[in-house]
Amino acid sequence: MSGNIEDLKERRIGADVFDRPVDYDTNSDHIVRSVAGEVRRRLGQYYAQSGTDSEMRIDLLAGSYVPQFRMVGEQPVPAAAAALPAVAMETKARTWGWWPPAVVLAICTVALVVWIASRAGGRATALEGFWKPLYSASTPVLLCVPGGGSGPNATEVQEPGTVIDFALAPSRRIHVYDAMVLAEVTGLLRANGKAYRLLNRAGATSFRDLQSGPFVLIGSLNNEWSLRLTKDFRFSIVSNGSGARVVDKQDPSNEAWRVEPNTPIEQMRRDYAIVSRFRDSQTEQTAVILAGIGPWGSLASGEFVTNPEYLKKLAGFVPANWRKRNLQVVISTDVIHGSSGPPNILAAQLF
Incomplete structure (x- = not known):
């Protein structure tokens, strides 16, 4: 939300969210990719329900960990372009002022998925x-x-x-x-x-x-x-x-x-x-x-x-x-x- 999307990298997320060592092997430990895939699946399930056609959309494109917020009818920005801070800031300026309850619910759902996965994937036990x-x-x-x-x-x-x-x-x-x-x-x-x-x-x-x-x-x-x-x-x-x-x-x-x-x-x-x-x-x-x-x-x-x-x-x-x-x-x-x-x-x- 603050535009610091350059920090949304796999290794950084693995260390900060899932308690992995900062130098962990991302090739053998794919917890971040797995959870990102689960988030995409949950978002797809939510927007497939009836009654969501008029809601703001949250996209997490494959190959990116930067969420995009867009209005219905707008197309998601390709992952490469979404990595540019200017695009993220522009999106934030357009959408920050309007948060309908359904969008808040969707965000809470995504946050819950990440929290549950983090407990199971890195913080479940000492x-x-x-x-x-x-x-x-x-x-x-x-x-x-x-x-x-x-x-x-x-x-x-x-x-x-x-x-x-x-x-x-x-x-x-x-x-x-x-x-x-x-x-x-x-x-x-x-x-x-x-x-x-x-x-x-x-x-x-x-x-x-x-x-x-x-x-x-x-x-x-x-x-x-x-x-x-x-x-x-x-x-x-x-x-x-x-x-x-x-x-x-x-x-x-x-x-x-x-x-x-x-x-x-x-x-x-x-x-x-x-x-x-x-x-x-x-x-x-x-x-x-x-x-x-x-x-x-x-x-x-x-x-x-x-x-x-x-x-x-x-x-x-x-x-x-x-x-x-x-x-x-x-x-x-x-x-x-x-x-x-x-x-x-x-x-x-x-x-």
Whole structure:
């Protein structure tokens, strides 16, 4: 209405209306085109009804996201010409003063269609908002799980030659809780039609692997890449001879988020984890890191990022635009007789 039609571009609408990242792939994510087609269909249905012949018409031509308002008998301006501000301003000057109830109803109908589609397409749940940068990537998601050595420089061992030895080789072992996190993440990706590939040896993951597309790193002290990529963030996990803890660089004296490795299982009360989602400047890829101090923390981090009921609680800790920002969340989970409870948010940071 203000004549700023140069802003009505697919990518801008996707970011502002449907909460997509500003650099999302419009080739693979066609939400704007789909909703525009639905708006055109609804307008056509409305004007096909009897009693609308004398009403002002709203056109949304194919190939354009600029609505046109015209009187009955006038022809819509071709899409290319409609992109010119002068035409839009002229149309506005002719039609701004007269808004019959039927036209208002038509506009409200269009607005309702867009609102419903935006809720379904981008703002329905925090779950989709968290994972959308990975869904919209054109390449598969790399899943990196610790097993058989944890560091990037871990020594490659010669695989045994027999079938049974191969199956029982240390390089093939994954902690059961890490496997549970992996199952939750792969189930979510599969349900959303997102391809993925798996590396079950964190120590064999190369920098080139991480450059190939978005990636998810599971684990912390047993996944050197998790520690390396988050060491300069506000929240990180550090360990020494007496234990491991989540360090808050804004409150480095805080020792509360700590786990002692020699604690008997029956006396273990709480574990901690850091969930990070960010655009990594080194690999130029979107990264999700699920880093628990202990196995219960890792399991809780997997539950947190795959359950919309947990993710929606972020609203109490960070601004509403967190979907488009780099994010860190510190969570805890109560441990009772060796079993973990639901994740609880302790702190969060956008950057």
